[in-house]
Amino acid sequence: MKENLFTFEQIHIEVARNASDDFNLFHDKHKWLEITHNPFKGPIVLGFQLNTLIEYQMRLYREAHHEDEIIADKQLRFSNYQTIFVNALRPRQEMSLDIKKTLISTIPKLTLTNRVSIKSQGKTILLGYKKETQEPLFLTDTDLSALPDLNSLPDKTFVPDSEFFLKRKWLHNGNVKNFLSGSLAEQSDYFDELTQFTHYPEIFPCSLTSGVLLEKARLERHDFKANPMVYTSHDISVDRLLVKQLKNNDKVHVLVKQLPESKDNTLNHTRILLRTYECFGLLENQEVLFRIKLNLVPLEEIIKNLSAKS
Known part of the structure; x- marks a missing residue:
């Protein structure tokens, strides 16, 4: 596929972070300066913004190649995003998005796969895959059936007899x-007030996870200036059938669980330990809307590793 060129402005970042309640200092046009040893020299684009851009461009790609018909006919209910963040993207930095030709496999089950990449100024920003499947690809072994009624629990607390932190979020059109526009996606493809057409995008509910992780860290008195964390990867599975049912003012219970750090779970075979979170978005009836595995690392460790190599 021909590469598409895009440029984010600072206003896109501000709109997206406000829409998703993401108060990470890395995206703030003033507070990025307060981050200790910040190497990015300015605010950077949100990871979920880039995923939303991929979602939208993949939607256009599927429609152009009539693959949306295959997805519907074969009941490929789950939309999966596998993203590795290699470098940060700054506003006013022209970037290209490349979507490779769809590969259709039937073993073990029918899957549509596209490799995607984002590059800017000769550097790779993001590498990943977009896959359509009948079953979710990530966190499929986690059984949430024993959870209590989440509606009855206090907000911003841990779910009893579990390791999950709970934060409630409400969807607003x-x-x-705003998040779509901030991610360079055409909002009119998802909303039309005159015809009362509403079709929520897949990534937006997932993007609320970042704000929940920040809320959890703030309650734990994490120092966002002295010890900033950066995403290294997102593994996302979204139930597109449930996405189609979303509407204004719907409640989403976001659950996040931090896994113990391990020497067997490191960044690119370095000594940098990954901080892994398993995240779920459950609707009011506790159906699972999305499953996300996130990896983060302290910025300080990345800088140390780069200094050791130079």
Whole structure:
């Protein structure tokens, strides 16, 4: 596929972070300066913004190649994003998005796969895959059936007899539209007030996870200036059938669980330990809307590793 060129402005970042309640200092046009040893020399684009851009461009790709018909006919209910963040992207930095030709495999089950990449100024920003499947690809072994009624639990607390931190979020059409526009996606493809057409995008509910992780860290008195964390990867499975049912003011229970750090779970075979989170978005009836495995590392460790190599 021909590479598409895009440029984010600072206003896109501000709109997206406000819409998703992401108060990470890395995206703030003033507070990025307060981050200790920040190497990015300015605010950077949100990871979920890039995923939303991929979602939208993949939607256009599927429609152009009539693959949306295959997805519907074969009941490929789950949309999966596998993303590795290699470098940060700054506003006003022209970037290219490349979507490779769809590979259709039937073993073990029918899967549509596209390799995607984002590059800017000769550097790779992101590498990943977009896959359509009948079953979710990530966190399929986690059984959530024993959870209590989440509606009855206090907000911003740990779920009893579990390791999950709970934060409630509510979906609002205005926030979704803003996040789409902030991610360089055409909001009118998802919303039309005159015909009362509403079709929520897949990534926006997932993007609320970042704000929940920040809320959890703030309650734990994490120092965002002295010890900033950066994403290294996202593994996302979204139930597109449930996405189609979303509407304004719907409640989403976001659950996040931090896994113990391990020497067997490191960044690119370095000594940098990954901080891994398993995250779920459950609707009011506790159906699972999305499953996300996130990896983060302290910025300080990345800088140390780069200094050791130079």
